[in-house]
Amino acid sequence: MTRLRGTQSNRAILVIGTLVAVLLIAAVVLFAGKGAGTSKTFDLKGQPLLGQAAAPVTLVVFEDFKCPNCKNFEDNTMPSVQSKYIDTGKVKLYKLNFPFIGPDSTTAAEAAECAYLQKGDAAYNQFATLLFRAQGSETTQWASKDKMDELADYVDGLDAAKFKGCLDSEATKAQVDADRAQATNAGVNATPSIFVNGVLVADYSAATVSAAIDKALK
16 A cells, blocks of 8 residues: 655654554554454545445545555456446445645546546546556656646546636535545545445455455345
């Protein structure tokens, strides 16, 4: 997973932190696993949906379009999850934004929401796919407004002028901020973070995600 980067600590702080960790290790052991499996609740009204709304299992994924691990998840895990669970009506998937890698992470998230605002689920999912295909380096600001306008031309039925106006006016900023707040409230600190019926999955591999879904389906 791609994790939030903290401020670089100096050596003294690192030593103190290590000593504190040692002192607290017994307490950690005593309470280890107590929070494991705790279910989180998300507000999914107005969120992009993939699958059937009546599907019994809900998958919530927090992503950053600049995150290479999110691209890995989309390329290597999502195809099997979609064919086995989403296309068969067992799982519905909601994707929420957790942009943190760079300022253009937010630009990409707002652009995807502009596609959703104009043409709904299909446009969002198509635009998200295009974003991951176009993904550049984490260290470069590749997700510019010009790049977003370029990608929007490939989304079926999207009005380019309306899309540009939406992005330029930051019409979807509040939605992206709300997604980020939900991520923070759920303790998300890495992308992709995947929740099956509100329970965080250990990693984003197809085997792990499938096992969590199978358990939820029982």
